[in-house]
């Protein structure tokens with residue numbers, strides 16, 4: 647969470663305002679019925695939710711879903727095995743630097759880099775293979791660590807992904823000159839470790855894939871600022887309070903919780919009614935914030951913080 651906005655005395659929402667595991671699972675079934683193939687638990691920090699592995703186990707009962715999780719890994723070493731046993735398929739870990747000071751500066755956290763590295767080891771030991779390691783690159787802050795990160799994860803079997811620093815939320819006071827373009831990132835890595843481009847796994851994959859010519863593995867770049875991909879985006883986000891967001895840069899969501907639970911004595915919607923409503927929101931969406939920003943047409947309005955809407 648952005649420290650300055652929430653401070654240390656942040657009031658947590660009472661539990662009844664949050665979707666329960668049963669409700670999340672109920673909704674996941676509706677989404678799966680509409681053709682959703684992959685669910686990612688993100689945040690905020692998903693492993694802060696008590697018994698997160700129990701939610702994974704419930705979701706794992708829905709046939710045909712790929713289950714993934716994005717985490718800062720601070721709590722992963724204690725939970726990796728339970729998550730694996732519960733049926734989680736893949737893990738993405740955020741790690742912006744291998745230098746302790748820069749790591750803490752980028753993530754604005756008090757936990758140690760060592761804990762993330764232990765989290766990675768625990769995930770490996772639990773049987774997770776080909777982890778994705780996300781490094782957000784901010785010019786002048788951690789860009790001098792790009793090659794350190796590349797070197798560290800070569801030959802590891804994991805996929806290091808460099809992410810262009812984005813203007814999500816409002817508190818990071820983003821500036822375009824802090825963005826290091828994917829093109830520049832690839833050029834820097836390629837100069838040290840020659841690369842060749844790989845095909846996408848599927849249409850709409852957000853990361854562009856590259857591999858080391860010497861066979862040391864794969865990397866990716868997510869060029870969400872300089873090569874926007876709104877036109878192929880297939881993501882829908884569900885917040886802890888049951889709001890649906892059709893764009894990472896949304897300023898408001900659609901209230902699914904009330905439809906699910908009902909209000910003022912009115913019964914909640916049936917799965918069929920929920921599916922029809924979700925489908926209509928999906929069909930009517932028109933967000934394409936990143937493309938508009940590139941064209942100098944970014945709309946006004948406070949964007950939701952990344953810590954709320956989920957990366």
Ligand SMILES: C[S@@+](CC[C@H](N)C(=O)[O-])C[C@H]1O[C@@H](n2cnc3c(N)ncnc32)[C@H](O)[C@@H]1O
Pocket residue numbers: 688689690691692716717718738739740741780781782809810811812813814818952953956957
């Ligand atoms: C917001 S985090 C949420 C999940 C979890 N707490 C974590 O740290 O991985 C999801 C991803 O968004 C990335 N991210 C955060 N702020 C970003 C920004 N301004 N631009 C690009 N990516 C960002 C993070 O590095 C992380 O990989």
